Amino acid sequence: MTFPPNYTERVYAGVLGKIIAVYLGRPIEGWSYEMITERFGEINYYVHEALDVPLIVTDDDLSGTFTFVRAMPDYGNSLDLSPAQIGQTWLNYIVEGKTILWWGGIGDVTEHTAYLRLKNGIQPPQSGSIELNGAIMAEQIGSQIFIDSWGMIAPGDPELAADLARRAACVSHDGEAIYGAQVVAALVAQAFVEKDINTLIGAAVSLIPADSITCRMIQHVRDWHARQPDWRETLAQIDNEYSREHFPGNCHIVPNHARIILALLYGDDDFQKTMMVVNTSGFDTDCNSGNVGSIMGIKNGLAGLDAGPDWRGPVADRLYLPTADGGSSISDAVSETYKLVNIGRGMQGLEPLRPKNGARYHFSLDGSVQGFESEAEPESKNAAIIENAPGQGKDGGRSLAIRFRRLATGRIARVATITFIPSKQIADYFDERGYRLLASPTLYPGQLVRASLVADAANADAVTLRLYARHYNEDDALEIIGSEFIQVAPGEETRLSWRVPETGNQPIACIGVEIRAENGASGSIYLDWLTWDGAPNMQLNRPAISQAGQEKRKRPKFWKKAWIYALDSSERFDSWDYWPQAYRLIQNEGRGLLIQGTRDWTNYQFAATARPRVCELGGIAVRVQGLQRYYALLLDQEKARIVRVLDGETILAQTDTGWSVEKDYELKLTVEGNRLTAYVNGEHLLTTQDTDRALTGGGIALIAQAGLIFFDDVSVKPARAMS
Numbered sequence: 145m146t147f148p149p150n151y152t153e154r155v156y157a158g159v160l161g162k163i164i165a166v167y168l169g170r171p172i173e174g175w176s177y178e179m180i181t182e183r184f185g186e187i188n189y190y191v192h193e194a195l196d197v198p199l200i201v202t203d204d205d206l207s208g209t210f211t212f213v214r215a216m217p218d219y220g221n222s223l224d225l226s227p228a229q230i231g232q233t234w235l236n237y238i239v240e241g242k243t244i245l246w247w248g249g250i251g252d253v254t255e256h257t258a259y260l261r262l263k264n265g266i267q268p269p270q271s272g273s274i275e276l277n278g279a280i281m282a283e284q285i286g287s288q289i290f291i292d293s294w295g296m297i298a299p300g301d302p303e304l305a306a307d308l309a310r311r312a313a314c315v316s317h318d319g320e321a322i323y324g325a326q327v328v329a330a331l332v333a334q335a336f337v338e339k340d341i342n343t344l345i346g347a348a349v350s351l352i353p354a355d356s357i358t359c360r361m362i363q364h365v366r367d368w369h370a371r372q373p374d375w376r377e378t379l380a381q382i383d384n385e386y387s388r389e390h391f392p393g394n395c396h397i398v399p400n401h402a403r404i405i406l407a408l409l410y411g412d413d414d415f416q417k418t419m420m421v422v423n424t425s426g427f428d429t430d431c432n433s434g435n436v437g438s439i440m441g442i443k444n445g446l447a448g449l450d451a452g453p454d455w456r457g458p459v460a461d462r463l464y465l466p467t468a469d470g471g472s473s474i475s476d477a478v479s480e481t482y483k484l485v486n487i488g489r490g491m492q493g494l495e496p497l498r499p500k501n502g503a504r505y506h507f508s509l510d511g512s513v514q515g516f517e518s519e520a521e522p523e524s525k526n527a528a529i530i531e532n533a534p535g536q537g538k539d540g541g542r543s544l545a546i547r548f549r550r551l552a553t554g555r556i557a558r559v560a561t562i563t564f565i566p567s568k569q570i571a572d573y574f575d576e577r578g579y580r581l582l583a584s585p586t587l588y589p590g591q592l593v594r595a596s597l598v599a600d601a602a603n604a605d606a607v608t609l610r611l612y613a614r615h616y617n618e619d620d621a622l623e624i625i626g627s628e629f630i631q632v633a634p635g636e637e638t639r640l641s642w643r644v645p646e647t648g649n650q651p652i653a654c655i656g657v658e659i660r661a662e663n664g665a666s667g668s669i670y671l672d673w674l675t676w677d678g679a680p681n682m683q684l685n686r687p688a689i690s691q692a693g694q695e696k697r698k699r700p701k702f703w704k705k706a707w708i709y710a711l712d713s714s715e716r717f718d719s720w721d722y723w724p725q726a727y728r729l730i731q732n733e734g735r736g737l738l739i740q741g742t743r744d745w746t747n748y749q750f751a752a753t754a755r756p757r758v759c760e761l762g763g764i765a766v767r768v769q770g771l772q773r774y775y776a777l778l779l780d781q782e783k784a785r786i787v788r789v790l791d792g793e794t795i796l797a798q799t800d801t802g803w804s805v806e807k808d809y810e811l812k813l814t815v816e817g818n819r820l821t822a823y824v825n826g827e828h829l830l831t832t833q834d835t836d837r838a839l840t841g842g843g844i845a846l847i848a849q850a851g852l853i854f855f856d857d858v859s860v861k862p863a864r865a866m867s
Contacts, residue, residue: 145301145492148336151424151498155488157294157449158332158510161415161441162292163435163463164455166205166607168419169429171195176298177379177426187423188416189453202464202579204255207244208290210480211237211467213487216297217774221490227268227311232791234315236261236770237467239710239767242580244467253394254284258316262769271273279319285395286819287317289431292438295332297488305333306351323352323359324397330433335443341408342366344443357398361386364406371618375410375421381494382406400428405434415440416452430668439774446510462515462562468770470584471742471843474562476514478506500541503673505561507532507544515561516544516656516671528557528659534672536598543598543670548607558612559671560656563587565705567653568589568620569588581826582708584740584843585651587613590681590862593627593642593655594670601635603667608632608660611640611674615647618690622653626837629660632669644676649687679748684740684858686726710771711736711848727855729848735761739768741843747863749814749846752855754779756805759851765789767813767842775839776847777813777822777830779803786813786820786830790837796820797832816863823844 148154171192184191192199215233219225238259241247245255253346256276261271274282277556291309298305309329313322330348338344349362364385382402391398403425411418415437422436423429441449449455461477482506486496500506505514511532518528533545564585565571575583587593599607612626627642644652657671687703699721711731718729729738750766756779765776774789775796785798801824803809812823818838822830846855 145298145304145486147492148299150445151299151336151488152481153509154299154336154445155423155478155485157444157446158292158296158335158438158442159398159477159481159484160449160456160459160461161437161439162209163206163437164404165419165422165433165437166203166430166447167199167201169423169433170201171197171204171433172243172426173422173428173430175426175429177383177424180424180426185773186420186458188284190458195670196572200457200462200464202466202577202581203573204244204246204579205388205430206463207465207467207579208286209293209434210463210465210475210483212290213242213293213297213484216487217483217490220677221487223310223491225308227314231262231268231271231315231718232772237469239468239708239771242466242709243582248394249273251281254281255286257281262315269318270531271660272314272316272318274318278320278661280393282318284317285321285397285400285428285431287313287321288328288397288401289428289433290434291325291329292332292678293484294440295329296484297491298329298333298818299488300333302330302347302351305329306348310586320356320358321397323356324401326352327358327362327401328439330440332442332520332668335439339443341413345405345408347518353709358401361398361402362405365402365409375406378406378410379403379425395431396427400432403427404435406776407432408439411440413444414451415444415448415455422543432513445829450511450744454739456511460513460515460517464581464583466580466582468708468710468737468739469743470582470739471586471744473581473583474564474586476561478509478512478514480508503675505544505671505674507542507671507673509677510534510542512542513544516559517561519558519560519656527551527555527661530559533670541672542625543672546657546659546669546671547667548659548661548669549666550664551659551666552664555660557659558656558858560612560614560654562654563613564651565655565702568702571702571705584706584708584742585653586742587652587655587676588680588682589644589646591644591676591678591864593640593644593674593676595640595657595674596637597632597640597657598637598670598672599632599634600668600670603634603665604637605662605665605669605671606631606633607665607671607734611642611655612657612658613644613655615652616650616700618648618650618688618700620700620702626658646682649682649684649703651702652701679745680741680860681862682860684726684860685856686691686720703804706740708737708739712741723854725753725854725856726858727846729762729846729855731848731850733850735847735849737765737768737771737845737847739843739845741768741860743841743843745843746841747816749812749861749863751812751857752846752860753810753857754809755807755854757852757854758805759848759853761847761849761855762851763847764813765845765847767839768814768819769839769842772847773839774842775815775820775834776845777811777812778847779809779811779824781805784822784824784829785831786822788834788837788839790839796834797830799830801829810857814863
């Protein structure tokens with residue numbers, strides 16, 4: 145496999161194409177052609193406002209696409225990656241009943257059925273097989289909606305893409321659903337090197353059995369296209385020959401796959417027209433549109449996305465990916481692009497790309513803004529606009545141009561990107577909708593934020609600026625904290641550094657740059673990069689209640705939302721407010737985790753006071769990367785042990801010291817390099833090292849297994865802060 149010279153940019157175009165198309169199709173998902181044409185005529189642009197829904201949404205098409213491919217780096221980017229390992233990836237990242245999948249029940253929803261098979265120890269491909277689940281269940285659409293990323297890591301190699309797609313799809317699907325997934329992945333891979341749509345389709349369909357329904361259907365659509373210039377007439381033939389009545393279930397792959405081929409053939413190689421055809425055609429519009437968007441994005445690149453209306457501006461690269469690895473839930477198209485590119489490079493034994501020394505926000509790709517937007521607060525509204533600017537970074541690279549306009553004395557220009565759930569309204573919407581926005585913040589107190597900025601040489605005067613953040617408070621409203629202000633002269637480059645202060649266990653919602661000027665000044669500041677690092681330093685106790693909250697008997701809730709609640713499905717957040725301890729974990733069967741943090745955390749100490757009531761086992765975990773990847777200090781009534789959970793549980797060290805119910809135990813687990821050290825009630829208990837498949841970074845978790853455990857006095861500190 146040879147990488148195209150513009151591989152990274154083309155992957156970015158594919159990721160953007162997928163995101164744009166899903167956001168475009170999501171509001172009309174499940175509508176028929178007749179319903180869509182009666183309401184809108186044709187779908188030529190985003191329709192979310194007409195239907196009073198947000199544009200940026202949580203969606204299974206996006207969450208699955210950019211999550212399940214993590215099996216590759218989690219298992220060393222090996223070309224020998226197995227279906228069983230991909231199945232294990234499902235179990236690691238999916239929070240049952242809450243993330244990625246449509247949770248409709250066994251026998252009704254294919255992915256939910258497959259998840260339950262996996263949970264009960266049935267390995268792929270049996271977990272998704274026709275033999276076990278029946279043809280109707282096994283041949284629904286889910287196999288292809290998650291599959292684009294497997295083609296993106298195999299550029300120009302449709303055979304490899306189809307093989308990877310088979311391994312990924314068989315976790316949950318079988319039969320025609322496997323073939324549809326293979327065609328989509330092959331189309332994505334071949335789009336890096338082939339421009340002609342018919343040639344592209346021919347190459348992809350040659351990789352599936354010639355006697356399959358999918359192959360026959362694609363040939364029919366191609367034949368109808370050759371004879372019929374009106375896509376609506378061909379759609380009518382599709383709905384006659386391959387109607388939903390012929391392919392039962394909630395959402396069968398064949399009628400929807402036909403719409404993908406229809407749009408590619410009739411789209412005249414134009415992104416907007418192709419989007420119009422696939423979305424106006426109806427049925428599973430976000431799924432079909434998403435697959436077509438990634439293919440067209442890769443094939444025609446960023447220029448193809450920019451040729452029509454402004455698809456990219458409203459999206460601003462923003463992306464939600466809720467999983468058990470909550471620190472990765474708030475993401476953007478650039479971040480996901482480099483993850484995919486580095487998987488592809490890793491599969492070939494190449495070093496990863498790390499633009500601007502691995503800065504979190506670097507704006508290196510044409511047009512990228514990585515979620516940054518001008519704030520809409522009254523004091524800063526319309527005071528700044530942003531755009532990606534070539535040649536303005538410190539070394540002549542791309543940067544984020546912040547153009548402030550006629551700032552009167554006292555007026556403020558602010559631009560920021562989110563680091564957590566951006567508002568109560570967004571949280572409530574997703575809670576009600578079903579695809580919930582489970583997320584941990586990406587930025588924490590104690591971490592060091594750094595940024596490089598350059599003032600435009602054409603600025604008339606010096607500009608005053610600082611880094612700032614907004615965090616939730618005791619009324620679940622947002623308030624500002626920030627670094628010291630500095631002045632930057634025209635043409636001057638400056639480096640800002642800011643240690644984030646304590647926020648009272650309230651999550652940080654955004655990070656950005658604040659600009660002040662005098663006397664109606666206008667000008668530009670270029671944000672070259674912004675990043676942060678280091679372990680957090682914070683207490684995670686129950687926040688105080690404001691006076692207004694006490695009067696209304698209303699307690700803050702956003703501090704709880706920073707945790708990924710991977711315990712029994714009936715959440716007990718409200719009950720936490722009425723017990724002496726801040727955290728009350730109940731798990732009826734098996735093991736449950738309450739998770740927070742990011743994979744950037746490496747060396748730190750995690751402490752909590754635990755009071756077991758009725759439990760089989762419990763404790764605390766570090767370097768948590770999901771439900772099946774972490775280190776933990778676990779105690780029962782007979783033993784204490786340090787374990788590694790990674791494809792099963794390995795005891796790294798243990799002792800016969802256990803705990804008793806209804807007693808408090810101060811637990812502390814430090815991790816530094818490969819070394820783990822456990823303390824109970826201030827006394828050293830165990831020390832061990834893990835040199836075999838060591839986990840190098842991750843968040844924290846409180847653990848309850850088959851019982852009830854209270855936790856309090858929770859804290860995270862850098863490892864060297866330990867006394």
